[in-house]
Amino acid sequence: MWKELSSAFEKYPARLSVAVKMIELGLRVGDDGKIYCGDLKINDASLAKVAEVDRRAIKSTIKSILKDEKLSNIFKNIIPAGTLLKNIAQNIGLGVLEIEVNHKNYGILTEVSKLIYSKKINIRQAYANDTHMNENPVLTIITESPIPGELLKEFLKIEGVTRVSIY
Incomplete structure (x- = not known):
């Protein structure tokens, strides 16, 4: 495209x-x-x-x-993606995970999902910036409950991850 x-x-x-x-x-x-x-x-x-x-x-x-x-x-066939819950997540008891990636971003969603699953936390939304439109694309994941801070180091071990923020 x-x-x-x-x-x-x-x-x-x-x-x-x-x-x-x-x-x-x-x-x-x-x-x-x-x-x-x-x-x-x-x-x-x-x-x-x-x-x-x-x-x-x-x-x-x-x-x-x-x-x-x-x-x-x-x-003629573009459909809006809907509401991104990121800015209101904390107000409604959800967790937010933002992961900035570099050009080696293959499989990051899979690896991040596995870590979240390991804590038995459900994912409500996942949104990733288009790598062609953003120099430093960010994967944003909204979870049913806040993500434990102990996972921060685990997320940073994933190849291609350059920055992680947990809210």
Whole structure:
């Protein structure tokens, strides 16, 4: 997908910024040429502000997307991921684990899950930043109960893990 985006918008950095922001926020292009988050129509000016582009870049990005079959198939089918519980987890008794990884990030979710399972803690959510969009991607895991601090050293032993935070 990133190759298609880079290729389609290589001469248009503002359009690329819009497309990346749309993916980041889970925004799709509707058949009517409007932008949506789920069924909620998004105002062009609002998206332009958050993408730090002129409002005209929104319209030109949509036109470019709709003209390209591959991009159209991608952007017409984006679904927002839903609520990430990270910022409210402590308020509702959940645990938060954030793990920053480097380029050797294969199997980290599996290894982290095994350690959490070893303490008989259920995972409610797992969210990972896209390695193509983030220089230092972070895996965020929300658990049914707080993770014991004793696991901190165990998480740091996993190959590819550069930083661990437990909340």
